[in-house]
Amino acid sequence: SQQGEEDPQALSIQEGENATMNCSYKTSINNLQWYRQNSGRGLVHLILIRSNEREKHSGRLRVTLDTSKKSSSLLITASRAADTASYFCAPVNDYKLSFGAGTTVTVRA
Amino acid sequence: DTGVSQNPRHKITKRGQNVTFRCDPISEHNRLYWYRQTLGQGPEFLTYFQNEAQLEKSRLLSDRFSAERPKGSFSTLEIQRTEQGDSAMYLCASRSGSDTQYFGPGTRLTVL
Numbered sequence: 001s002q003q004g005e006e007d008p009q010a011l012s013i014q015e016g017e018n019a020t021m022n023c024s025y026k027t028s029i030n031n032l033q034w035y036r037q038n039s040g041r042g043l044v045h046l047i048l049i050r051s052n053e054r055e056k057h058s059g060r061l062r063v064t065l066d067t068s069k070k071s072s073s074l075l076i077t078a079s080r081a082a083d084t085a086s087y088f089c090a091p092v093n094d095y096k097l098s099f100g101a102g103t104t105v106t107v108r109a
Numbered sequence: 110d111t112g113v114s115q116n117p118r119h120k121i122t123k124r125g126q127n128v129t130f131r132c133d134p135i136s137e138h139n140r141l142y143w144y145r146q147t148l149g150q151g152p153e154f155l156t157y158f159q160n161e162a163q164l165e166k167s168r169l170l171s172d173r174f175s176a177e178r179p180k181g182s183f184s185t186l187e188i189q190r191t192e193q194g195d196s197a198m199y200l201c202a203s204r205s206g207s208d209t210q211y212f213g214p215g216t217r218l219t220v221l
Contacts, residue, residue: 004151031208042113042200043152043212088151095140096165097202097210099151 004032004089004100012106019079021103023072023089032065032072033090033097043088046074079107111135113213115201121219122191129187130216134203141184142210143176144200145169152200158184191220 007022023032031050035043049056049065049072056063062075076083084107090097114133122128134141139160144152155174157165160181170176173191178184188195198217202210 033209035212040198040217042214043202045209045211048209090151092208095157096142096154097144097152098154101149102151 003098004091006087006089006100006103008103009101010104010106012108013079015079015081015107015109017079019076019083019105019107021074021087021105023074023091023100025070025072025089025091027070027091027093029067029091029093031092033092034061034063034072034074035088035090035099037086037088037102039085046087076105079105081107081109083107113201113203113211115199115213115216117216118214119217119219121221123221124193125190127187127189128191128218129185130199130201130218132184132186132201132203132213134182134184134201135205135211138203138205138211139181140204141178142202142204143184143186144202146198146200146215147196155186188218191218193220196220 004023033048034046037043047058047063049063060077065072086102086104088099088102116131141158143155146152156176158178173189176186198215200215202212204210
């Protein structure tokens with residue numbers, strides 16, 4: 001299965017701190033995407049990183065990709081209460097997104 | 110709003126009834142996907158359309174499920190003879206030639 005597996009399952013941090021979550025996958029990929037989901041809502045696309053890229057930034061988000069280790073990480077800097085959500089990685093080697101169970105991030109005020 | 114829209118947002122039905130959900134993708138997105146998400150899990154792929162052609166169906170899509178995209182624009186997902194195990198959030202996503210999939214708000218189905 002190409003399913004992404006996020007780690008940790010849950011993360012609780014203080015507002016202003018950084019949050020880091022990791023994603024591992026099993027086979028080769030074309031790209032890997034990160035999504036955020038607020039409770040009971042649809043998924044919001046955060047960032048896409050291609051297999052030939054090693055790092056990508058978008059605002060307070062930083063994503064890395066290590067294809068030799070088949071892993072990716074998402075860093076959220078200077079977290080805010082509004083960052084409280086579940087975060088999913090989705091490795092892609094055809095056209096399907098294959099999600100894991102996600103990392104639930106709680107940002108405490 | 111030009112995002113992906115889904116209707117209804119919530120559906121409560123009794124076991125054995127049929128339900129139909131609708132997805133309107135972003136205009137001119139020729140690729141459309143359906144996913145199902147149960148509590149505490151990530152979305153699972155159900156099926157994929159390119160224009161009006163259904164190109165792949167997951168094994169999760171039993172014979173009671175059918176999806177259509179008759180004119181290559183909106184899509185419907187029908188579940189016949191619903192079971193309690195069908196209770197989930199049904200998500201639709203669309204994309205154009207780029208790799209990014211844009212998701213709708215989902216339809217939450219509760220089967221009593």
